[in-house]
Amino acid sequence: MKDASLDLSPLANAYLERRDDMRRFFLARLGGRGDVEDLVQELYLKVQAVAHEPVENPPAYLYRLASNLMLDRLKQARRSTARETEWRRTHHASVGALDISDTPDAESAVIARQRLEKLSSALETLAPLTQRVFRLHKFEGLTHAETAERVGISRSAVEKHISLALGHLVSKVGR
Structure with missing residues (x-):
């Protein structure tokens, strides 16, 4: 060998x-x-x-x-x-010696996603003008005055649309 x-x-x-x-x-x-x-x-x-x-x-x-x-x-x-x-x-x-994660756990993320889907669905049931006013103010961050100018309505009308949308969303989705 x-x-x-x-x-x-x-x-x-x-x-x-x-x-x-x-x-x-x-x-x-x-x-x-x-x-x-x-x-x-x-x-x-x-x-x-x-x-x-x-x-x-x-x-x-x-x-x-x-x-x-x-x-x-x-x-x-x-x-x-x-x-x-x-x-x-x-x-x-x-906090002290403890690490606190800024990211939510998986369960919280799923709950938040479901809540967002409910909010989107509830928002779609509003009148188109109310939806547009709400999206401009809440999602794009425009002030009431900027939203009023963009949509072509009064500032008071913007406030009423926002109030109507918030009331509707709270009744459909809750807090």
Whole structure:
């Protein structure tokens, strides 16, 4: 039977001979983190990627690959932590040590969506002019005077349409 190590590159042989040493190398530098096995396997992939290149000192080159791989992983973890911290800072409020999410939970979002659908349906049952006045004032943010000018009615008429629409929506949807 032919020796399998004869078909491998010197670097791949160095890896196979020192696989346990590589595991200890990563453990010593990273502590008990669970990604040590991932790093050992990723190192093998790196070794295979450069196996065809001539290497003067395979063990030294192997340790250099391992060091670079570990440093890349640590930098990636640092960047990820910084991104998550920034996201949390901009998307969460904190009260003391507690994080308070600004986003509603799934149930609240569904309830809000259903309520919005009811409001839209109830709004569509109003007279077209009342709908238009309500949408201009409440959705587009126009003042009563701006709405009156845009629609071509008095400010008092705008107030009456808004009042009528609000009363109708409250009776159909509730508060």
